Structure formats: C-alpha cells, structure tokens
Amino acid sequence: MTDPFAIQDLDVSLKQIPLKHPFVTALHRVDKINAVRVKVTLANGVTGIGTCTPNEKVTGDTVSSTAAVITDAIKPVVVGQSITNWRPLLASLKDAIVHNAPAKTAVEIALYQAKAASLGLSLTQLLGANSGFVETDYTISIGPSDQMIAEAQKMVDQGFKSLKLKLGADNLDRNIKLIEDLAYAVGPMIHLRLDMNQAWDARQTMQAATYWKKQGLLIDFIEQPVPAWDLDSMAFLTKNCPYAIMADESVESYRDAQKLIAMHACDYINIKLMKTGGLSEAQKINDLAESNGIKTMVGSMIESIESLSAACAFYLANPNTVFADLDSIFMAEQDPDLALYAEISGDQIGVK
Structure with a gap:
C-alpha cells in the first residue's frame, strides 16, 4: 500500500524579481532577487514550496550550482521518504551533501510546508x-x-x-x-x-x-x-x-x-x-x-x-x-x- 505521505516528486525551477534599486553592501551588489524554487509533491497530492537565494560572496553558492545540487544530490535522497518519518528525513537531507546551505534551506522549507498542509495547518501554526x-x-x-x-x-x-x-x-x-x-x-x-x-x-x-x-x-x-x-x-x-x-x-x-x-x-x-x-x-x-x-x-x-x-x-x-x-x-x-x-x-x- 502506498504511503500517502511519501515524497513522490521534487521539482526545481527559478524565480527572478527585479529590485527597485541596486542593493549594495561591503561584500556585493544585487540588482534582482535570484531565487531557486523547490516544489515537493506527496503521494496524496499535497504540495509544499520553498525557495532560497544563493550568493557567491555570502554563502559561496550560485543559482546554477544550487539547482544542480538539489537535482543531483538531494532529490535522489529525499524522494520516496515519508514526512511521517520526520527526523530521519531531515537528517538525510542534511547529510546528502556537505555545505550548500541554501539548497538545503529551500528543500527543508518545502518539506515543512508540505507537512503543515498535510495537517491542515499554516507553517506558523x-x-x-x-x-x-x-x-x-x-x-x-x-x-x-x-x-x-x-x-x-x-x-x-x-x-x-x-x-x-x-x-x-x-x-x-x-x-x-x-x-x-x-x-x-x-x-x-x-x-x-x-x-x-x-x-x-x-x-x-x-x-x-x-x-x-x-x-x-x-x-x-x-x-x-x-x-x-x-x-x-x-x-x-x-x-x-x-x-x-x-x-x-x-x-x-x-x-x-x-x-x-x-x-x-x-x-x-x-x-x-x-x-x-x-x-x-x-x-x-x-x-x-x-x-x-x-x-x-x-x-x-x-x-x-x-x-x-x-x-x-x-x-x-x-x-x-x-x-x-x-x-x-x-x-x-x-x-x-x-x-x-x-x-x-x-x-x-x-x-x-
């Protein structure tokens, strides 16, 4: 019998939003939001979405490297697991690859959102x-x-x-x-x-x-x-x-x-x-x-x-x-x- 709370798919896409004016710090300049978007789909059809914004100067990641990490290293690990096995699921996400915090963040937020939706709650709740x-x-x-x-x-x-x-x-x-x-x-x-x-x-x-x-x-x-x-x-x-x-x-x-x-x-x-x-x-x-x-x-x-x-x-x-x-x-x-x-x-x- 299929576990309705099993992770059936994990999809990666990109999202861009221009800034009203450049954002400048001592480390870098940003002209737009460059987000990597993750959509997790459970076997019961419930979805959860998370995003991250990698930055070469701060996190040491790029949009393309983050998308590749999620697709190549994280997706094979988490797809098939169940959100009812919560702590081991998060541990496997953390251990899927060293470093790459933004990639893990996007996936984890998506998992939290899917868990919340499955319980009929908001993430805040x-x-x-x-x-x-x-x-x-x-x-x-x-x-x-x-x-x-x-x-x-x-x-x-x-x-x-x-x-x-x-x-x-x-x-x-x-x-x-x-x-x-x-x-x-x-x-x-x-x-x-x-x-x-x-x-x-x-x-x-x-x-x-x-x-x-x-x-x-x-x-x-x-x-x-x-x-x-x-x-x-x-x-x-x-x-x-x-x-x-x-x-x-x-x-x-x-x-x-x-x-x-x-x-x-x-x-x-x-x-x-x-x-x-x-x-x-x-x-x-x-x-x-x-x-x-x-x-x-x-x-x-x-x-x-x-x-x-x-x-x-x-x-x-x-x-x-x-x-x-x-x-x-x-x-x-x-x-x-x-x-x-x-x-x-x-x-x-x-x-x-």
Missing part, C-alpha cells in the same frame, strides 16, 4: 504560533551620503521605525559623520542598526562607537564589524564597545554558535535560514542562544516571499527572537506570489 505581523527594519545600502540620508528619510515617512545602515571599508571619518547626520535627519525616535559586513577592525569600531555614544545616538547594535573568523576581536568588542555587538557571518551553524557563546563574543546572534540550512538548524541555534541569555534576530538575504514568510513564522514562534531584518519584499518589484503567503502594511509583514 506548525512551528507553534498563531498568525500575526512581524515588524521589520529597512536596510539602507551603501551609497553617497546624501543619497543614503534621503533614502532613510523616505523610508521613515513610509512608516519604518528601525533602519539598518550598511557601511563599507572606505573613509572612517566619512562613515562616522554619515551616521551622525543621518540620525539627526530621521529624528531621535528612529532606531539605527549598523552593519559593516566584516569590513572594519576593532580599533575603527571602538573609535566610531565611542563618538556616536557621546552624541547620544540611538543605535540598537553594531553587526559583524570585523571578519567572521576574528572571534578575538568580536569578544573584545562585546566586552568593551558601548553598543551591543550582533554576530552574523561568524555564526552559520550550531557549532559556530557554541564557540561564539563560549568566548562571550557577541550580545546578539543574527539567524538566517540561508546560512543555517533551514528551520531545524535555526531552531537549534536559537534554543542554544536562549539558554545562554542571548537574544536573536531573524535576518535574511535578498529573498522572495516563500523563504521570507518562513522566516516570519520562525520569528513569531520564538519569543527569544527580538529583531527582524526581513525587508527585501519592500525592496523588490511586486512578488507575484506575495498574496499566497503574506500581506505587507507599513513596516510589517503579516503571515498566516
């Missing part, structure tokens, strides 16, 4: 929460100072209460002044979050943060100011910087989080599904952080709504996750699948 809205910040990418300030003012006018500013490795004095000028331009009630994407060192970070603190700037945290491997500097900054330190690229896995926490090398951890390989590893990292008194943020790449809505569900299911950086849906032209997963209002994403 499956993870243990009710439907709701997630307040996200909006990221201002690197550009001329006047352009960044104008963009910040525009997004505040559109309802955003928190702004994330990307900063590069160029002139330190210029960056210090930029943040001061931008803070005054948007007003004292707007929360700032600064992300250097590994472009600075500890000395530069301390110099800038000390100045901003003296000016009384409302900065929630400074994110990954130094290279991911430089945990000694992360620990130094966590102890000495006047602002909280958020780890991003330093944490891709549970083991990374263990090491960082043991070294007291962060105040917060940014959990991204594209880094962790999916919801299951993200949950392990969040649980570890929570048990050590460390709050987390759910972050994202430049993603489509399928994976963003999964990240929103994760946020709603985890009270320890206190920040959300899930703004690419606001940067993109209309995602044709938006209404299937979410609605947006002001600075919030509502998921079922």
Whole structure:
C-alpha cells in the first residue's frame, strides 16, 4: 500500500524579481532577487514550496550550482521518504551533501510546508504560533551620503521605525559623520542598526562607537564589524564597545554558535535560514542562544516571499527572537506570489 505521505516528486525551477534599486553592501551588489524554487509533491497530492537565494560572496553558492545540487544530490535522497518519518528525513537531507546551505534551506522549507498542509495547518501554526505581523527594519545600502540620508528619510515617512545602515571599508571619518547626520535627519525616535559586513577592525569600531555614544545616538547594535573568523576581536568588542555587538557571518551553524557563546563574543546572534540550512538548524541555534541569555534576530538575504514568510513564522514562534531584518519584499518589484503567503502594511509583514 502506498504511503500517502511519501515524497513522490521534487521539482526545481527559478524565480527572478527585479529590485527597485541596486542593493549594495561591503561584500556585493544585487540588482534582482535570484531565487531557486523547490516544489515537493506527496503521494496524496499535497504540495509544499520553498525557495532560497544563493550568493557567491555570502554563502559561496550560485543559482546554477544550487539547482544542480538539489537535482543531483538531494532529490535522489529525499524522494520516496515519508514526512511521517520526520527526523530521519531531515537528517538525510542534511547529510546528502556537505555545505550548500541554501539548497538545503529551500528543500527543508518545502518539506515543512508540505507537512503543515498535510495537517491542515499554516507553517506558523506548525512551528507553534498563531498568525500575526512581524515588524521589520529597512536596510539602507551603501551609497553617497546624501543619497543614503534621503533614502532613510523616505523610508521613515513610509512608516519604518528601525533602519539598518550598511557601511563599507572606505573613509572612517566619512562613515562616522554619515551616521551622525543621518540620525539627526530621521529624528531621535528612529532606531539605527549598523552593519559593516566584516569590513572594519576593532580599533575603527571602538573609535566610531565611542563618538556616536557621546552624541547620544540611538543605535540598537553594531553587526559583524570585523571578519567572521576574528572571534578575538568580536569578544573584545562585546566586552568593551558601548553598543551591543550582533554576530552574523561568524555564526552559520550550531557549532559556530557554541564557540561564539563560549568566548562571550557577541550580545546578539543574527539567524538566517540561508546560512543555517533551514528551520531545524535555526531552531537549534536559537534554543542554544536562549539558554545562554542571548537574544536573536531573524535576518535574511535578498529573498522572495516563500523563504521570507518562513522566516516570519520562525520569528513569531520564538519569543527569544527580538529583531527582524526581513525587508527585501519592500525592496523588490511586486512578488507575484506575495498574496499566497503574506500581506505587507507599513513596516510589517503579516503571515498566516
């Protein structure tokens, strides 16, 4: 007798959505959402869809390599298995190939969606929460100072209460002044979050943060100011910087989080599904952080709504996750699948 919950097929396709304007960080430039889309079909006809957005500079993957990995390495492993054998199924997905986190993320989200649909639940409900809205910040990418300030003012006018500013490795004095000028331009009630994407060192970070603190700037945290491997500097900054330190690229896995926490090398951890390989590893990292008194943020790449809505569900299911950086849906032209997963209002994403 055929198991109605057996995975009958796994289909891979591509999805592209132009951005309204280029997204620029210290590591890369993005002009459009390039997503790999996975559709899982069960024997009973129930489907689940997941996406990922690989990036050469961040995850070390490309769209073509990710699609090939899913088709050649992951599909043969998971097709034929049953979602009723859940933990072994996820373990086999993880062990199908080393690295390749985005590929695993897309497949795992699709599996979670298929499981939720089989139970008559939304993904948010499956993870243990009710439907709701997630307040996200909006990221201002690197550009001329006047352009960044104008963009910040525009997004505040559109309802955003928190702004994330990307900063590069160029002139330190210029960056210090930029943040001061931008803070005054948007007003004292707007929360700032600064992300250097590994472009600075500890000395530069301390110099800038000390100045901003003296000016009384409302900065929630400074994110990954130094290279991911430089945990000694992360620990130094966590102890000495006047602002909280958020780890991003330093944490891709549970083991990374263990090491960082043991070294007291962060105040917060940014959990991204594209880094962790999916919801299951993200949950392990969040649980570890929570048990050590460390709050987390759910972050994202430049993603489509399928994976963003999964990240929103994760946020709603985890009270320890206190920040959300899930703004690419606001940067993109209309995602044709938006209404299937979410609605947006002001600075919030509502998921079922």
